[in-house]
Amino acid sequence: MPRGYFIxxxxxxxxxxxxxxxxxxxxxxAEGHTVVTLRNPGGTALGDRIRSVLLDSKSEAALGPIAPxxxxxxxxxxxxxxxxxxxxxxxxxxxxxxxxxxxDSSEAYQGGGRQLGSPRVLAMHxxxxxxxxxxxxxxxxxxxESSLKRARRRNQRHVERQGTDENRFEREPDDFYRRIYxxxxxxxxxxxxxxxxxxxxxxxxxxxxxxxxxVARRISTAEAPVPASIVxx
Ligand code: TYD
Numbered sequence: 001m002p003r004g005y006f007i008x009x010x011x012x013x014x015x016x017x018x019x020x021x022x023x024x025x026x027x028x029x030a031e032g033h034t035v036v037t038l039r040n041p042g043g044t045a046l047g048d049r050i051r052s053v054l055l056d057s058k059s060e061a062a063l064g065p066i067a068p069x070x071x072x073x074x075x076x077x078x079x080x081x082x083x084x085x086x087x088x089x090x091x092x093x094x095x096x097x098x099x100x101x102x103x104d105s106s107e108a109y110q111g112g113g114r115q116l117g118s119p120r121v122l123a124m125h126x127x128x129x130x131x132x133x134x135x136x137x138x139x140x141x142x143x144x145e146s147s148l149k150r151a152r153r154r155n156q157r158h159v160e161r162q163g164t165d166e167n168r169f170e171r172e173p174d175d176f177y178r179r180i181y182x183x184x185x186x187x188x189x190x191x192x193x194x195x196x197x198x199x200x201x202x203x204x205x206x207x208x209x210x211x212x213x214x215v216a217r218r219i220s221t222a223e224a225p226v227p228a229s230i231v232x233x
Pocket of ligand 1: 012
């Protein structure tokens, strides 16, 4: 059984979760925790290859349209590899693992956005990930409108600076993102103990403080010694 603590960050493109993940990692490290960070897709040699196929908007020119079920299976191939290579060893060593996107992204984007439905995604999660669930998921879900604006601005800057883009998803129409947004809400309602929604339009610093408080509380509960009466029972 893993001994560490597994935290995932979720949200729409442009929700600010990557910034928050980095800040939380720095704070936890400064407090003396061992922290391992990764992102889905990517993070392993295999995952980085899969990432470039999935996210580069030129992929479809080279490969033809990617079928939704193939997209889902590639996301899970990446995830299975990162679980084996990074997540399980880190948890076994007692680290706090912070992962930028995980299976909730597949359920929201492929299940909701691409309309494959939750049951197919969750069946794949069981098959590819042995149902490994995060201990805590921080779902950054400010309004759909503000997330979309940020995502499109950011991607435009990326194209201008580097001439490359990872915007195969970000070119999707707004109703694709509406379905993702709704699916995220559904997941959070289904699993209120695991998923904490952060939906206020506060400053980066305010959200950072809120996240740190949530995580500190959860970690201290997880680390608390099991009462003797329970051990004996
Ligand atoms: P990424 O660069 O990580 O975007 P962001 O910084 O917005 O998180 O790109 C990941 C993209 O891949 C994002 O548009 C969401 C999508 N995605 C899926 O569709 N399914 C998945 O299972 C995962 C992990 C990501």
